[in-house]
Amino acid sequence: MQNGIRIAVVDDHALFVRGLELLLPEVSGGRATVVASTGDAAYAASIVRNAVPDVVLVDLHMPAPGGRHAVAAVRAAAPRSRVLAMSGDDDPAVAVEALRAGAAGFLPKSSDASSVLQPLLAAIDGWAVLPAGLLDVLVDQGRTRAPQPAVDLAEEDRRLLGLIAAGASTGDIAGKLHVSDRTVKRLTASLLRKLRVSSRTEAAALAGSAGLL
Incomplete structure (x- = not known):
C-alpha cells in the first residue's frame, strides 16, 4: 500500500x-x-x-x-x-x-x-x-440486458471478464495475461462490445447476474 x-x-x-x-x-x-x-x-x-x-x-x-x-x-x-x-x-x-x-x-x-x-x-x-443500492440497480440492469444465447465467449474472453469482475486494474491484468497495457485496453474494448455494455462496472455486474463465468 x-x-x-x-x-x-x-x-x-x-x-x-x-x-x-x-x-x-x-x-x-x-x-x-x-x-x-x-x-x-x-x-x-x-x-x-x-x-x-x-x-x-x-x-x-x-x-x-x-x-x-x-x-x-x-x-x-x-x-x-x-x-x-x-x-x-x-x-x-x-x-x-x-x-x-x-x-x-x-x-x-x-x-x-x-x-x-x-x-x-x-x-x-x-x-x-x-454503494449496495447502486450495485443492486446495476445487477438488475444486467439481468434485463443479459447477452443473447448466441453470444459465446472464448476462453480468453472469459478469463479477462473474470479479472475485470474481480476488480483487477489494467496493469494487474497485463501482468497476469503477459501482455501490454495497450493490449489489455484493446481486448477490454472488444469484450465490452461483445457484451453490449459500455463500462467495466457494467461488465462485472453482467458477469455475475448472467452466469458468464
Whole structure:
C-alpha cells in the first residue's frame, strides 16, 4: 500500500471541498491529502495534468459543462488516475451515467469523512466502489440486458471478464495475461462490445447476474 494518497476534487461547493481538505488528512493519519481542486468542470482536465493525483473526486451536479463531462475529461487527460463520482441525491441514473463516462465508482456526498478512506484505497487498488443500492440497480440492469444465447465467449474472453469482475486494474491484468497495457485496453474494448455494455462496472455486474463465468 502506498504511503501517500494524492486527491484532486472537482466540486463547486467550496465548503465541502474545504471540509475534505481538513478532514481527509485527519482521518487517514496524514496519508490522504487534497493536492488540487476546482469549482469549474471545464478545468478538471487541467488540474489533473498538473497535480497528477491518485484519485479524483467529481461532483456530478455542477454548472455546465457538468460533472459527467468532467469525469470523461479527467479520464482522457489522466488515464492512470482513478475517478470517483459524487452526488448529494439518491438518483441511481445519474451515477450510472458517470460510470459510463469512465468513473471507477460512486460515493454519496452524505458519507461520513471517516468512511471515505477505505473506498479511496480500494479505488487505487483497482476495485469498483459502489454503494449496495447502486450495485443492486446495476445487477438488475444486467439481468434485463443479459447477452443473447448466441453470444459465446472464448476462453480468453472469459478469463479477462473474470479479472475485470474481480476488480483487477489494467496493469494487474497485463501482468497476469503477459501482455501490454495497450493490449489489455484493446481486448477490454472488444469484450465490452461483445457484451453490449459500455463500462467495466457494467461488465462485472453482467458477469455475475448472467452466469458468464
